Amino acid sequence: MFEGFELFPKFDWKWSFVFEILPRLLWATLNTLMAAGTGYAIALVIGLVFALAQRTGIRTVTLIVREIVEFIRSTPLVLQIFFIFYVGPQFGIRLSPWTSGMIAIGLHYAAYLSEVYRAGLESVPRGQWEACKALNFSMTRTYFRVIIPQALPPALPGMGNYLVGIFKDTPMLMVIGVAELMHAATALGSTYYRYLEPYTMVGILFLLISLPTAFGLRRFESFVARALGMRK
Amino acid sequence: MQNYVEYLQTYGSRFVDGTLVTIQQTLLAAFLAIFVAALFGMMRLSEKWLVRGTSIVYIEFFRGTSLLVQLYWIFFVLPLLGVTFDKFTAGFVAVGLNLGAYGAELVRGSIEAVPKGQYEACHALNMSYYKRMRRIILPQALLIMLPPWGNLLIELLKGTALVSLISVTDLMFEAKQINGTTYLSAESFGTAMIIYYLMARVVVSPGMRAFESYWGKKMGRI
Numbered sequence: 374m375f376e377g378f379e380l381f382p383k384f385d386w387k388w389s390f391v392f393e394i395l396p397r398l399l400w401a402t403l404n405t406l407m408a409a410g411t412g413y414a415i416a417l418v419i420g421l422v423f424a425l426a427q428r429t430g431i432r433t434v435t436l437i438v439r440e441i442v443e444f445i446r447s448t449p450l451v452l453q454i455f456f457i458f459y460v461g462p463q464f465g466i467r468l469s470p471w472t473s474g475m476i477a478i479g480l481h482y483a484a485y486l487s488e489v490y491r492a493g494l495e496s497v498p499r500g501q502w503e504a505c506k507a508l509n510f511s512m513t514r515t516y517f518r519v520i521i522p523q524a525l526p527p528a529l530p531g532m533g534n535y536l537v538g539i540f541k542d543t544p545m546l547m548v549i550g551v552a553e554l555m556h557a558a559t560a561l562g563s564t565y566y567r568y569l570e571p572y573t574m575v576g577i578l579f580l581l582i583s584l585p586t587a588f589g590l591r592r593f594e595s596f597v598a599r600a601l602g603m604r605k
Numbered sequence: 606m607q608n609y610v611e612y613l614q615t616y617g618s619r620f621v622d623g624t625l626v627t628i629q630q631t632l633l634a635a636f637l638a639i640f641v642a643a644l645f646g647m648m649r650l651s652e653k654w655l656v657r658g659t660s661i662v663y664i665e666f667f668r669g670t671s672l673l674v675q676l677y678w679i680f681f682v683l684p685l686l687g688v689t690f691d692k693f694t695a696g697f698v699a700v701g702l703n704l705g706a707y708g709a710e711l712v713r714g715s716i717e718a719v720p721k722g723q724y725e726a727c728h729a730l731n732m733s734y735y736k737r738m739r740r741i742i743l744p745q746a747l748l749i750m751l752p753p754w755g756n757l758l759i760e761l762l763k764g765t766a767l768v769s770l771i772s773v774t775d776l777m778f779e780a781k782q783i784n785g786t787t788y789l790s791a792e793s794f795g796t797a798m799i800i801y802y803l804m805a806r807v808v809v810s811p812g813m814r815a816f817e818s819y820w821g822k823k824m825g826r827i
Contacts, residue, residue: 447759447805448798449766452777456798459790541671548770555673568681576678579670587669 391570394561398574401557402582408474408553409540415479416539417532420486427491445484451545453477458549474546478539485535493528494520526598533590537583544575554578612792616783623779624800630697630765630775637701638708638761645705646712660709667706672764675699680771696768696775704761711757715750716742748820755813759805766801776800 426438445453458473468476497520505515544555558571613620648660667675676699680692690698719742727737769778780797784790 443806444798444802447763448801449763449777451766451770452780452794452798452801455781455784456790456794459784459794463788463790544671544673545767547673555677559677562681569685572674572678572682576670576674579674580666583669584665 386569387567390565390567391574394565394571395574397557397561398554398571398578401552401554402578404551405540405543405553406582408471408478408543408546408551409536411475412478412482412539412543413536415475416482416486416535419479419483420490423483423487424490424494427487428494442484442487445481450477450481450542451548453481454545454549470546470549470551474549474551478542478546481542482535482539485538486532489528489531489535490524492531493524496527497523522601526594526601529594529597530590533587533594536590537587540583540586541579609792612787612789613796616787616793619779619783620776620796620800623774623776623797624804626774626778627762627765627776627804630693630700630768630773631762633697634700634704634761634765635758637697638705638757641702641705642708642712645709646716649709649713650716664706664709667703668710672699672703673767673770675703676767676771692768692771692773696765696771696773700761700764700768704757704764707760708754708757711750711753712746715746718749719745744820744824748817748824751813751817751820755810755817758809758813762801762805762809 423438423442427435427442429435454474454477457477458468458470461468461473501519501523502515505519510519543553546553547556547559550556554575558575561571562568645660645663648656649664651657651660676695679690679699680695683690683695723741723745724737727741732741765775766777769775769781772778776797780793784793787793
Protein backbone atom coordinates (compact mmCIF):
# COMPACT_ATOMS: atom_id res chain seq x y z
CA MET A 374 0.00 0.00 0.00
CA PHE A 375 2.46 2.60 1.19
CA GLU A 376 5.66 1.84 -0.63
CA GLY A 377 8.21 4.08 0.96
CA PHE A 378 9.29 7.38 2.25
CA GLU A 379 12.63 8.98 1.57
CA LEU A 380 13.14 12.71 1.86
CA PHE A 381 13.31 14.31 -1.61
CA PRO A 382 15.30 11.60 -3.43
CA LYS A 383 14.75 12.74 -7.00
CA PHE A 384 13.49 16.21 -6.38
CA ASP A 385 15.24 18.69 -8.64
CA TRP A 386 13.05 21.50 -9.82
CA LYS A 387 14.50 23.02 -12.97
CA TRP A 388 13.42 26.57 -13.72
CA SER A 389 15.05 26.42 -17.15
CA PHE A 390 12.75 23.51 -18.03
CA VAL A 391 9.74 25.42 -16.69
CA PHE A 392 10.46 28.37 -18.96
CA GLU A 393 11.05 26.03 -21.87
CA ILE A 394 7.62 24.40 -21.57
CA LEU A 395 5.67 27.42 -20.37
CA PRO A 396 4.76 28.79 -23.84
CA ARG A 397 3.26 25.45 -24.87
CA LEU A 398 1.36 25.16 -21.62
CA LEU A 399 -0.04 28.66 -22.04
CA TRP A 400 -1.20 27.85 -25.57
CA ALA A 401 -2.87 24.74 -24.24
CA THR A 402 -4.50 26.86 -21.53
CA LEU A 403 -6.20 28.83 -24.30
CA ASN A 404 -7.61 25.57 -25.64
CA THR A 405 -8.80 24.66 -22.17
CA LEU A 406 -10.52 28.03 -21.77
CA MET A 407 -12.12 27.70 -25.19
CA ALA A 408 -13.36 24.22 -24.35
CA ALA A 409 -14.80 25.44 -21.06
CA GLY A 410 -16.48 28.42 -22.73
CA THR A 411 -17.98 26.39 -25.57
CA GLY A 412 -19.13 23.64 -23.23
CA TYR A 413 -20.72 26.19 -20.92
CA ALA A 414 -22.55 27.92 -23.76
CA ILE A 415 -23.99 24.58 -24.91
CA ALA A 416 -24.89 23.64 -21.33
CA LEU A 417 -26.69 26.96 -20.73
CA VAL A 418 -28.96 26.40 -23.74
CA ILE A 419 -29.63 22.67 -23.36
CA GLY A 420 -30.09 23.16 -19.61
CA LEU A 421 -32.85 25.65 -20.36
CA VAL A 422 -34.50 23.09 -22.66
CA PHE A 423 -34.34 20.46 -19.88
CA ALA A 424 -35.75 22.91 -17.33
CA LEU A 425 -38.59 24.15 -19.52
CA ALA A 426 -39.46 20.61 -20.64
CA GLN A 427 -40.12 19.80 -16.99
CA ARG A 428 -42.52 22.73 -16.75
CA THR A 429 -44.76 21.84 -19.68
CA GLY A 430 -47.40 20.34 -17.39
CA ILE A 431 -47.48 17.05 -19.34
CA ARG A 432 -46.75 14.39 -16.75
CA THR A 433 -45.01 11.85 -18.98
CA VAL A 434 -42.71 14.49 -20.48
CA THR A 435 -41.79 15.73 -17.01
CA LEU A 436 -41.07 12.21 -15.76
CA ILE A 437 -38.98 11.23 -18.78
CA VAL A 438 -36.92 14.42 -18.76
CA ARG A 439 -36.43 14.11 -14.99
CA GLU A 440 -35.08 10.59 -15.39
CA ILE A 441 -32.78 11.63 -18.24
CA VAL A 442 -31.40 14.41 -16.05
CA GLU A 443 -30.92 11.98 -13.16
CA PHE A 444 -29.18 9.50 -15.45
CA ILE A 445 -26.76 12.10 -16.77
CA ARG A 446 -26.08 13.39 -13.28
CA SER A 447 -25.31 10.00 -11.81
CA THR A 448 -22.91 8.65 -14.43
CA PRO A 449 -19.28 9.77 -14.67
CA LEU A 450 -18.44 12.47 -17.21
CA VAL A 451 -15.34 10.62 -18.40
CA LEU A 452 -17.52 7.62 -19.26
CA GLN A 453 -19.94 9.86 -21.17
CA ILE A 454 -17.03 11.33 -23.12
CA PHE A 455 -15.90 7.84 -24.13
CA PHE A 456 -19.46 6.83 -24.95
CA ILE A 457 -20.11 9.75 -27.28
CA PHE A 458 -16.72 9.50 -28.94
CA TYR A 459 -16.76 5.74 -29.59
CA VAL A 460 -20.44 4.98 -30.14
CA GLY A 461 -20.79 7.29 -33.16
CA PRO A 462 -18.42 5.32 -35.44
CA GLN A 463 -20.21 2.07 -34.55
CA PHE A 464 -23.29 3.49 -36.29
CA GLY A 465 -21.37 5.28 -39.02
CA ILE A 466 -21.22 8.77 -37.48
CA ARG A 467 -17.70 10.08 -37.01
CA LEU A 468 -17.28 12.93 -34.57
CA SER A 469 -13.99 14.70 -33.96
CA PRO A 470 -12.58 14.52 -30.42
CA TRP A 471 -13.33 18.20 -30.01
CA THR A 472 -16.98 17.91 -31.10
CA SER A 473 -17.75 14.82 -29.05
CA GLY A 474 -16.03 16.32 -26.01
CA MET A 475 -18.12 19.47 -26.29
CA ILE A 476 -21.34 17.46 -26.67
CA ALA A 477 -20.47 15.36 -23.61
CA ILE A 478 -19.53 18.29 -21.39
CA GLY A 479 -22.46 20.36 -22.66
CA LEU A 480 -24.99 17.60 -21.93
CA HIS A 481 -23.47 16.72 -18.57
CA TYR A 482 -23.56 20.26 -17.27
CA ALA A 483 -26.93 20.95 -18.90
CA ALA A 484 -28.35 18.38 -16.50
CA TYR A 485 -26.85 20.26 -13.56
CA LEU A 486 -27.85 23.68 -14.86
CA SER A 487 -31.44 22.59 -15.46
CA GLU A 488 -31.70 21.97 -11.71
CA VAL A 489 -30.34 25.45 -11.03
CA TYR A 490 -32.84 27.03 -13.44
CA ARG A 491 -35.66 25.01 -11.94
CA ALA A 492 -34.81 26.06 -8.40
CA GLY A 493 -34.55 29.69 -9.55
CA LEU A 494 -37.94 29.62 -11.30
CA GLU A 495 -39.55 27.88 -8.36
CA SER A 496 -38.22 30.50 -5.96
CA VAL A 497 -40.46 33.13 -7.60
CA PRO A 498 -43.67 33.35 -5.55
CA ARG A 499 -46.88 32.17 -7.21
CA GLY A 500 -48.45 35.55 -6.61
CA GLN A 501 -46.09 37.06 -9.18
CA TRP A 502 -47.47 34.79 -11.90
CA GLU A 503 -51.02 35.54 -10.82
CA ALA A 504 -50.36 39.27 -10.80
CA CYS A 505 -49.03 39.07 -14.37
CA LYS A 506 -52.14 37.20 -15.43
CA ALA A 507 -54.35 39.76 -13.67
CA LEU A 508 -52.56 42.58 -15.52
CA ASN A 509 -52.98 40.68 -18.79
CA PHE A 510 -49.23 40.58 -19.49
CA SER A 511 -48.12 38.53 -22.48
CA MET A 512 -45.99 35.41 -21.89
CA THR A 513 -42.78 37.16 -23.04
CA ARG A 514 -43.49 40.19 -20.92
CA THR A 515 -44.26 37.99 -17.91
CA TYR A 516 -40.99 36.13 -18.28
CA PHE A 517 -38.66 38.95 -19.25
CA ARG A 518 -40.00 41.77 -17.08
CA VAL A 519 -41.22 39.92 -13.99
CA ILE A 520 -40.11 36.30 -13.58
CA ILE A 521 -36.54 36.18 -14.90
CA PRO A 522 -35.32 39.30 -13.05
CA GLN A 523 -36.46 37.63 -9.83
CA ALA A 524 -35.35 34.10 -10.72
CA LEU A 525 -31.88 35.15 -11.85
CA PRO A 526 -30.24 36.32 -8.59
CA PRO A 527 -30.94 33.08 -6.68
CA ALA A 528 -29.78 31.05 -9.72
CA LEU A 529 -26.54 32.95 -10.34
CA PRO A 530 -24.37 31.36 -7.60
CA GLY A 531 -25.17 27.88 -8.93
CA MET A 532 -24.56 28.95 -12.52
CA GLY A 533 -21.21 30.44 -11.53
CA ASN A 534 -20.16 27.33 -9.63
CA TYR A 535 -20.80 25.20 -12.68
CA LEU A 536 -18.78 27.54 -14.90
CA VAL A 537 -15.79 26.92 -12.65
CA GLY A 538 -16.81 23.25 -12.48
CA ILE A 539 -16.70 22.90 -16.28
CA PHE A 540 -13.29 24.54 -16.35
CA LYS A 541 -12.01 22.01 -13.83
CA ASP A 542 -13.52 19.07 -15.73
CA THR A 543 -11.92 19.92 -19.08
CA PRO A 544 -8.79 17.82 -18.29
CA MET A 545 -10.98 14.75 -18.80
CA LEU A 546 -11.07 15.63 -22.50
CA MET A 547 -7.47 14.42 -22.73
CA VAL A 548 -8.74 10.82 -22.74
CA ILE A 549 -9.98 11.23 -26.30
CA GLY A 550 -7.03 13.40 -27.35
CA VAL A 551 -8.30 16.97 -27.15
CA ALA A 552 -5.18 19.11 -26.94
CA GLU A 553 -6.00 20.89 -23.69
CA LEU A 554 -3.74 21.71 -20.77
CA MET A 555 -3.50 18.29 -19.15
CA HIS A 556 -2.97 16.63 -22.52
CA ALA A 557 -0.13 19.04 -23.31
CA ALA A 558 1.46 18.45 -19.91
CA THR A 559 1.33 14.68 -20.36
CA ALA A 560 2.80 14.97 -23.84
CA LEU A 561 5.61 17.20 -22.57
CA GLY A 562 6.19 14.86 -19.64
CA SER A 563 6.59 11.83 -21.82
CA THR A 564 8.79 13.67 -24.35
CA TYR A 565 11.31 14.92 -21.79
CA TYR A 566 10.57 12.20 -19.25
CA ARG A 567 10.05 14.82 -16.57
CA TYR A 568 6.64 14.96 -14.93
CA LEU A 569 7.42 17.15 -11.94
CA GLU A 570 7.35 20.53 -13.64
CA PRO A 571 4.55 20.00 -16.22
CA TYR A 572 2.01 18.59 -13.76
CA THR A 573 2.91 21.09 -11.06
CA MET A 574 2.55 23.95 -13.53
CA VAL A 575 -0.85 22.63 -14.58
CA GLY A 576 -1.96 22.70 -10.96
CA ILE A 577 -0.69 26.25 -10.52
CA LEU A 578 -2.33 27.44 -13.76
CA PHE A 579 -5.63 25.93 -12.66
CA LEU A 580 -5.42 27.69 -9.30
CA LEU A 581 -4.44 30.97 -10.96
CA ILE A 582 -7.53 30.86 -13.16
CA SER A 583 -10.19 29.26 -10.98
CA LEU A 584 -9.64 31.21 -7.75
CA PRO A 585 -9.88 34.72 -9.32
CA THR A 586 -12.82 33.54 -11.45
CA ALA A 587 -14.67 32.34 -8.37
CA PHE A 588 -13.93 35.65 -6.66
CA GLY A 589 -15.03 37.66 -9.70
CA LEU A 590 -18.26 35.67 -9.92
CA ARG A 591 -19.11 36.53 -6.29
CA ARG A 592 -18.67 40.22 -7.15
CA PHE A 593 -20.76 39.82 -10.29
CA GLU A 594 -23.58 38.17 -8.33
CA SER A 595 -23.92 41.05 -5.91
CA PHE A 596 -23.66 43.50 -8.81
CA VAL A 597 -26.55 41.81 -10.66
CA ALA A 598 -28.63 41.58 -7.50
CA ARG A 599 -28.16 45.30 -6.92
CA ALA A 600 -28.77 46.19 -10.58
CA LEU A 601 -32.06 44.30 -10.54
CA GLY A 602 -33.06 46.02 -7.33
CA MET A 603 -33.13 42.83 -5.28
CA ARG A 604 -30.61 44.05 -2.75
CA LYS A 605 -29.52 47.46 -1.51
CA MET B 606 -30.92 -8.18 -28.13
CA GLN B 607 -29.74 -11.77 -28.62
CA ASN B 608 -26.26 -10.44 -29.23
CA TYR B 609 -26.36 -8.40 -26.05
CA VAL B 610 -27.27 -11.46 -23.96
CA GLU B 611 -24.30 -13.30 -25.44
CA TYR B 612 -22.14 -10.26 -24.84
CA LEU B 613 -23.15 -10.22 -21.17
CA GLN B 614 -22.54 -13.98 -20.84
CA THR B 615 -19.01 -13.49 -22.14
CA TYR B 616 -18.03 -10.28 -20.39
CA GLY B 617 -20.46 -10.11 -17.45
CA SER B 618 -17.94 -11.47 -14.97
CA ARG B 619 -15.44 -8.77 -15.89
CA PHE B 620 -18.06 -6.08 -15.33
CA VAL B 621 -18.71 -7.65 -11.92
CA ASP B 622 -15.00 -7.61 -11.08
CA GLY B 623 -14.75 -3.99 -12.14
CA THR B 624 -17.82 -3.06 -10.14
CA LEU B 625 -16.31 -4.64 -7.02
CA VAL B 626 -13.15 -2.56 -7.41
CA THR B 627 -15.28 0.56 -7.94
CA ILE B 628 -17.20 -0.24 -4.74
CA GLN B 629 -13.93 -0.69 -2.81
CA GLN B 630 -12.58 2.57 -4.17
CA THR B 631 -15.83 4.36 -3.35
CA LEU B 632 -15.98 3.06 0.23
CA LEU B 633 -12.33 3.82 1.00
CA ALA B 634 -12.54 7.25 -0.61
CA ALA B 635 -15.78 7.96 1.26
CA PHE B 636 -14.21 7.12 4.64
CA LEU B 637 -11.24 9.34 3.85
CA ALA B 638 -13.48 12.15 2.58
CA ILE B 639 -15.68 12.07 5.69
CA PHE B 640 -12.63 12.12 7.97
CA VAL B 641 -10.97 14.96 6.03
CA ALA B 642 -14.24 16.91 5.82
CA ALA B 643 -14.88 16.66 9.56
CA LEU B 644 -11.30 17.63 10.40
CA PHE B 645 -10.93 20.59 8.04
CA GLY B 646 -14.55 21.70 8.47
CA MET B 647 -14.03 22.05 12.24
CA MET B 648 -10.57 23.60 11.75
CA ARG B 649 -12.17 26.16 9.43
CA LEU B 650 -14.20 27.42 12.40
CA SER B 651 -11.27 27.60 14.80
CA GLU B 652 -10.48 30.88 16.51
CA LYS B 653 -6.74 30.44 15.98
CA TRP B 654 -5.77 31.97 12.65
CA LEU B 655 -3.06 29.40 11.93
CA VAL B 656 -5.49 26.48 12.25
CA ARG B 657 -8.15 28.33 10.27
CA GLY B 658 -5.61 29.36 7.62
CA THR B 659 -4.34 25.80 7.15
CA SER B 660 -7.87 24.63 6.55
CA ILE B 661 -8.64 27.47 4.11
CA VAL B 662 -5.48 26.70 2.11
CA TYR B 663 -6.36 23.01 1.99
CA ILE B 664 -9.95 23.64 0.90
CA GLU B 665 -9.11 26.27 -1.71
CA PHE B 666 -6.26 24.20 -3.11
CA PHE B 667 -8.30 21.05 -3.59
CA ARG B 668 -11.38 22.90 -4.83
CA GLY B 669 -9.39 25.17 -7.09
CA THR B 670 -7.72 22.45 -9.18
CA SER B 671 -9.33 19.46 -10.79
CA LEU B 672 -9.48 15.93 -9.48
CA LEU B 673 -7.68 14.56 -12.51
CA VAL B 674 -4.76 16.95 -12.01
CA GLN B 675 -4.56 16.00 -8.32
CA LEU B 676 -4.70 12.30 -9.15
CA TYR B 677 -1.88 12.56 -11.67
CA TRP B 678 0.11 14.74 -9.32
CA ILE B 679 -0.23 12.26 -6.45
CA PHE B 680 0.59 9.31 -8.69
CA PHE B 681 3.39 10.74 -10.88
CA VAL B 682 4.92 13.65 -8.95
CA LEU B 683 4.66 12.65 -5.29
CA PRO B 684 7.12 9.74 -5.76
CA LEU B 685 9.70 12.36 -6.82
CA LEU B 686 9.17 14.04 -3.46
CA GLY B 687 9.76 10.73 -1.72
CA VAL B 688 6.19 9.53 -1.08
CA THR B 689 5.24 6.51 -3.17
CA PHE B 690 1.76 5.03 -3.33
CA ASP B 691 0.69 2.12 -5.47
CA LYS B 692 -2.02 2.93 -8.00
CA PHE B 693 -4.94 1.55 -5.98
CA THR B 694 -4.03 3.66 -2.94
CA ALA B 695 -3.21 6.75 -5.00
CA GLY B 696 -6.67 6.43 -6.58
CA PHE B 697 -8.82 6.51 -3.49
CA VAL B 698 -6.50 8.95 -1.68
CA ALA B 699 -6.87 11.50 -4.50
CA VAL B 700 -10.65 11.07 -4.71
CA GLY B 701 -11.04 11.18 -0.93
CA LEU B 702 -8.88 14.27 -0.45
CA ASN B 703 -10.64 16.11 -3.29
CA LEU B 704 -14.21 15.36 -2.23
CA GLY B 705 -13.20 15.85 1.41
CA ALA B 706 -12.46 19.50 0.63
CA TYR B 707 -15.98 19.96 -0.72
CA GLY B 708 -17.31 18.09 2.32
CA ALA B 709 -15.41 20.38 4.67
CA GLU B 710 -17.42 23.32 3.36
CA LEU B 711 -20.64 21.38 4.02
CA VAL B 712 -19.50 20.64 7.59
CA ARG B 713 -18.66 24.29 8.17
CA GLY B 714 -21.93 25.52 6.69
CA SER B 715 -24.04 23.09 8.70
CA ILE B 716 -22.32 23.90 12.01
CA GLU B 717 -22.87 27.58 11.32
CA ALA B 718 -26.51 26.88 10.50
CA VAL B 719 -27.26 25.49 13.96
CA PRO B 720 -29.26 28.27 15.68
CA LYS B 721 -27.30 30.59 17.96
CA GLY B 722 -29.66 29.90 20.86
CA GLN B 723 -28.29 26.36 21.04
CA TYR B 724 -24.78 27.69 21.69
CA GLU B 725 -26.09 30.12 24.27
CA ALA B 726 -28.02 27.37 26.03
CA CYS B 727 -24.81 25.30 26.19
CA HIS B 728 -23.02 28.23 27.76
CA ALA B 729 -25.82 28.71 30.24
CA LEU B 730 -25.54 25.03 31.21
CA ASN B 731 -21.75 25.42 31.55
CA MET B 732 -20.95 22.67 29.06
CA SER B 733 -17.35 22.19 27.93
CA TYR B 734 -16.43 22.64 24.24
CA TYR B 735 -16.27 18.91 23.56
CA LYS B 736 -19.48 18.12 25.38
CA ARG B 737 -21.25 20.96 23.61
CA MET B 738 -20.06 19.81 20.18
CA ARG B 739 -20.71 16.13 20.77
CA ARG B 740 -24.06 16.31 22.52
CA ILE B 741 -25.72 19.42 21.09
CA ILE B 742 -24.18 20.99 18.00
CA LEU B 743 -22.90 18.11 15.84
CA PRO B 744 -26.05 15.95 15.99
CA GLN B 745 -28.08 18.90 14.72
CA ALA B 746 -25.45 19.87 12.17
CA LEU B 747 -25.46 16.29 10.85
CA LEU B 748 -29.18 16.49 10.17
CA ILE B 749 -28.65 19.72 8.20
CA MET B 750 -25.74 18.40 6.13
CA LEU B 751 -27.10 14.96 5.26
CA PRO B 752 -29.02 15.91 2.08
CA PRO B 753 -26.02 17.61 0.42
CA TRP B 754 -23.79 14.73 1.52
CA GLY B 755 -26.02 12.42 -0.51
CA ASN B 756 -25.16 14.41 -3.63
CA LEU B 757 -21.51 14.56 -2.67
CA LEU B 758 -21.30 10.77 -2.31
CA ILE B 759 -22.69 10.42 -5.84
CA GLU B 760 -20.01 12.86 -7.04
CA LEU B 761 -17.50 10.69 -5.21
CA LEU B 762 -18.77 7.52 -6.86
CA LYS B 763 -18.43 9.25 -10.24
CA GLY B 764 -15.02 10.57 -9.29
CA THR B 765 -13.68 7.06 -8.80
CA ALA B 766 -14.12 6.49 -12.55
CA LEU B 767 -11.02 8.64 -13.06
CA VAL B 768 -8.78 6.14 -11.25
CA SER B 769 -9.06 4.00 -14.38
CA LEU B 770 -6.71 6.51 -16.02
CA ILE B 771 -3.88 5.38 -13.74
CA SER B 772 -4.90 1.78 -14.61
CA VAL B 773 -6.76 0.77 -11.48
CA THR B 774 -8.97 -2.05 -12.81
CA ASP B 775 -12.29 -0.51 -11.87
CA LEU B 776 -15.58 -0.60 -13.80
CA MET B 777 -14.54 2.19 -16.15
CA PHE B 778 -11.24 0.44 -16.87
CA GLU B 779 -12.94 -2.87 -17.66
CA ALA B 780 -15.41 -1.13 -19.97
CA LYS B 781 -12.51 0.48 -21.81
CA GLN B 782 -10.62 -2.83 -22.07
CA ILE B 783 -13.66 -4.73 -23.32
CA ASN B 784 -14.34 -1.98 -25.83
CA GLY B 785 -10.75 -2.27 -27.00
CA THR B 786 -11.07 -5.97 -27.79
CA THR B 787 -14.65 -6.13 -29.09
CA TYR B 788 -15.26 -2.65 -30.60
CA LEU B 789 -18.79 -2.93 -29.22
CA SER B 790 -18.73 0.57 -27.77
CA ALA B 791 -22.45 1.06 -27.16
CA GLU B 792 -22.62 -2.23 -25.24
CA SER B 793 -19.40 -1.72 -23.27
CA PHE B 794 -19.80 1.88 -22.21
CA GLY B 795 -23.59 1.62 -22.03
CA THR B 796 -23.43 -1.32 -19.60
CA ALA B 797 -20.93 0.52 -17.41
CA MET B 798 -23.15 3.62 -17.43
CA ILE B 799 -26.17 1.61 -16.36
CA ILE B 800 -24.20 0.02 -13.52
CA TYR B 801 -23.03 3.45 -12.29
CA TYR B 802 -26.57 4.75 -12.58
CA LEU B 803 -27.99 1.85 -10.59
CA MET B 804 -25.36 2.21 -7.88
CA ALA B 805 -26.19 5.88 -7.49
CA ARG B 806 -29.96 5.64 -7.85
CA VAL B 807 -30.69 2.33 -6.13
CA VAL B 808 -27.98 2.21 -3.46
CA VAL B 809 -26.53 5.64 -2.57
CA SER B 810 -29.60 7.92 -2.81
CA PRO B 811 -32.12 5.66 -1.02
CA GLY B 812 -29.46 4.70 1.53
CA MET B 813 -28.80 8.32 2.37
CA ARG B 814 -32.52 9.09 2.52
CA ALA B 815 -33.05 6.18 4.92
CA PHE B 816 -30.20 7.38 7.13
CA GLU B 817 -31.64 10.90 7.01
CA SER B 818 -35.08 9.79 8.20
CA TYR B 819 -33.50 7.52 10.85
CA TRP B 820 -31.44 10.40 12.18
CA GLY B 821 -34.39 12.78 11.96
CA LYS B 822 -36.50 10.40 14.07
CA LYS B 823 -33.68 9.99 16.53
CA MET B 824 -33.50 13.74 16.88
CA GLY B 825 -37.26 13.90 17.35
CA ARG B 826 -37.79 16.14 14.33
CA ILE B 827 -39.95 13.94 12.13
